[in-house]
Amino acid sequence: MDFELLLIILVDGLVYGSYLFMVAVGLTVICGVQKLLNVTHGALYAFGAYLTATLLILYFQVDWPQFGAFAVMLFAALFLGVFFGVIIERGLLRHLYHEDEHIIVLATFAAFLVLEDVLLLIWGTDPYLAPEPLGLLGSTEIAGLPFDNYSLSMVLLSAVVAAVLWYGLNRTQFGKLLLAVIYDRELAQAMGINVNRVFLLTFMLGSFLGALGGAYQAPAISVQPGIGVEVIVLAFAVVVIGGMGSIPGALIGSVIVGVARAFAVHQEPALELFVIYMIMAAVLIVRPQGLFAPAKPRTI
Amino acid sequence: MKAISRKRFMALAAALAVLLAAGAASAQTVKVAVPTFLTGGGAPTYGTASKNGVELVVRAINEGTLPAPYNSVGLAGRKIDLVVYDESGGGTKQVTELRNKVQKEGVDVVVGYVSSGSCAAIARVVEELRVLTLLTVCGTPRIFEELVKEPKYLFRIINHSTAGNVGAAHYVVKKLRNEAKNGYMGINQNYAWGQDAWRDFNLGVQTLAPELKPAKKQQFPKLFSGQYGTEISVLLRAKQKVVHSSFWGGDIEALIAQGKARGLFKRKTFVFTVGEITAHRIGKKFPPGQLARGPYGLYAEGIDTPLNKWFRSEYRKAYKQPPSSPAYHYADGIVAAKYAYDTAMKANGGKFPSTDQVIKALEHATYDILAAKVKMSLGKGHQAVTSDRWGYAEWDDAKGEIVVKDVVEFKAECVNPPEGVNAADWVKGGMKGAKCD
Numbered sequence: 001m002d003f004e005l006l007l008i009i010l011v012d013g014l015v016y017g018s019y020l021f022m023v024a025v026g027l028t029v030i031c032g033v034q035k036l037l038n039v040t041h042g043a044l045y046a047f048g049a050y051l052t053a054t055l056l057i058l059y060f061q062v063d064w065p066q067f068g069a070f071a072v073m074l075f076a077a078l079f080l081g082v083f084f085g086v087i088i089e090r091g092l093l094r095h096l097y098h099e100d101e102h103i104i105v106l107a108t109f110a111a112f113l114v115l116e117d118v119l120l121l122i123w124g125t126d127p128y129l130a131p132e133p134l135g136l137l138g139s140t141e142i143a144g145l146p147f148d149n150y151s152l153s154m155v156l157l158s159a160v161v162a163a164v165l166w167y168g169l170n171r172t173q174f175g176k177l178l179l180a181v182i183y184d185r186e187l188a189q190a191m192g193i194n195v196n197r198v199f200l201l202t203f204m205l206g207s208f209l210g211a212l213g214g215a216y217q218a219p220a221i222s223v224q225p226g227i228g229v230e231v232i233v234l235a236f237a238v239v240v241i242g243g244m245g246s247i248p249g250a251l252i253g254s255v256i257v258g259v260a261r262a263f264a265v266h267q268e269p270a271l272e273l274f275v276i277y278m279i280m281a282a283v284l285i286v287r288p289q290g291l292f293a294p295a296k297p298r299t300i
Numbered sequence: 301m302k303a304i305s306r307k308r309f310m311a312l313a314a315a316l317a318v319l320l321a322a323g324a325a326s327a328q329t330v331k332v333a334v335p336t337f338l339t340g341g342g343a344p345t346y347g348t349a350s351k352n353g354v355e356l357v358v359r360a361i362n363e364g365t366l367p368a369p370y371n372s373v374g375l376a377g378r379k380i381d382l383v384v385y386d387e388s389g390g391g392t393k394q395v396t397e398l399r400n401k402v403q404k405e406g407v408d409v410v411v412g413y414v415s416s417g418s419c420a421a422i423a424r425v426v427e428e429l430r431v432l433t434l435l436t437v438c439g440t441p442r443i444f445e446e447l448v449k450e451p452k453y454l455f456r457i458i459n460h461s462t463a464g465n466v467g468a469a470h471y472v473v474k475k476l477r478n479e480a481k482n483g484y485m486g487i488n489q490n491y492a493w494g495q496d497a498w499r500d501f502n503l504g505v506q507t508l509a510p511e512l513k514p515a516k517k518q519q520f521p522k523l524f525s526g527q528y529g530t531e532i533s534v535l536l537r538a539k540q541k542v543v544h545s546s547f548w549g550g551d552i553e554a555l556i557a558q559g560k561a562r563g564l565f566k567r568k569t570f571v572f573t574v575g576e577i578t579a580h581r582i583g584k585k586f587p588p589g590q591l592a593r594g595p596y597g598l599y600a601e602g603i604d605t606p607l608n609k610w611f612r613s614e615y616r617k618a619y620k621q622p623p624s625s626p627a628y629h630y631a632d633g634i635v636a637a638k639y640a641y642d643t644a645m646k647a648n649g650g651k652f653p654s655t656d657q658v659i660k661a662l663e664h665a666t667y668d669i670l671a672a673k674v675k676m677s678l679g680k681g682h683q684a685v686t687s688d689r690w691g692y693a694e695w696d697d698a699k700g701e702i703v704v705k706d707v708v709e710f711k712a713e714c715v716n717p718p719e720g721v722n723a724a725d726w727v728k729g730g731m732k733g734a735k736c737d
Binding site: 008221 | 525537560
């Protein structure tokens, strides 16, 4: 295998890995803090994609600066993160925290189904195409192949999101409160931390990240019914590989899966479908808690 | 026992008479169930258009306004009671839905199904339930070759998928031989549809021009994966210029969006076997390329039969856009039912026919659909064949819509196996018996 091909595989892998990271990071944040598998995450991704595609179609009909499209994506993700964060956390999850975790998963699954129908009610079955932002950033030639800079920018966005989350968790007061809640919810509450507020803010952050994943993907895909289901399966696989609730785990897991998949597509396409779940199975066998699962307190 | 008063008796009798009359009136309709994708990934491209096409034609049949030879009211004089329902949810759900429709709701005829998976699941159940069923889209040739070898109630009123891919092979050899001199490759979805499509196309080219070589490895990404960056890199690196693809739905739209951003369509010539539906939908955003379709959608433009002129004009009036292939397929399904019922009624001396008589009328029949003639010549008279059309699609600024140019029509007998021959064996065996002149 020549160096050029290796470079192309690496770039393809990083681009796909950044897509995986963007769809998985919100899920892992919620999972780490609130100890729940949030199935509505797929719907948040879909809402992000639908709202962004709709706004972009409208945006490009008027003569406004084209780069404003990126502000549109951010606005859509922020709006959805706050809106659904409050509705789902306050309206549903808050009443279920004392329940068994299986009940909570089922409740979020039910909410996911409802949200999927809400999508159909609002946007119908027609797909939405808004590819204009894909061409805004031009392209770059790497190892003789053109790569669109929009896809490459997703690698940068993922790195920024990971860095901001790392900084927020490890270098800010809110991050320390969050880590305390992650470590032991009851102890944190006993120490005077407003856990309800932390939960709400975390859920809003996770929802924002899910919607941001959809918003940034919207120009590259055909936004249509069913996209949330595809994403949630992949996001779960990455979260399991990286370790439930671990942001570095989600990052490293995404890169491993992305590069392995790119290698398969280039060298042995028949394995493309198999490679993600092979890695997941291998991790579950060797390290069932995931590669970077956060430490758990020993309960007596 | 308390005696009933005369007045009350008369009131009850009147009510009973009204109920019986209503029952008799409902018995004077033919209940037609139409499964199509109303939700999920198949809804945008297939579901909406197919529902529109069916509703338009059913309305015209019930009013008797469809052009000749179908200008009488209803199916054999009885109006159609239409039930459109969702095909999504997989094969098991579709079997349950079909049983409910027939056994609980008393459906007389089923016209529809998009997915090969749905068709494979319900094929044997149709025979068990003894309900006349006209399949409108699903591509797999397995229906009459493996699943129901002795069909009675099951029909398919469109070519199976082999015809489209053999037509693609003919087109590449005839029109794109120079582009294919360095070989050809494929990107198809990883399930039966995509794998069969590549197999038929590849074997077809190998039979017609063995000097054109396929790439060593083909791309089969997951259905509805939506992310094709890596596959696009593989295609761009390959020396082969011609790319075969049976992508459909959101997958083809995502491939186009991502491929255009990387100049894929400037470097490669794509042969999209079902791209017509997408070209139709996304219009100007569709990259110029080769497309296939039988006499439907874009390829039915300019076919001057009264039925086709009526359909195109009324569809545009009703839905503010020209009809795409799924609209034709489903409307043609209703037209096939109309042909079968009306023909059977004539043979029955003008009386409403039994299901067996309707079946007999459709078996081995040759009849007009909206834009072509159909022959029920395969599958013991239950599988239709039509011609297949290929052409170069591009945006027409003057018309404001996608048009196809340089259209080549391949006769039904050229792209379909002869009766009694398995499609895969026919292609593998060098397409013996094909009549292409």
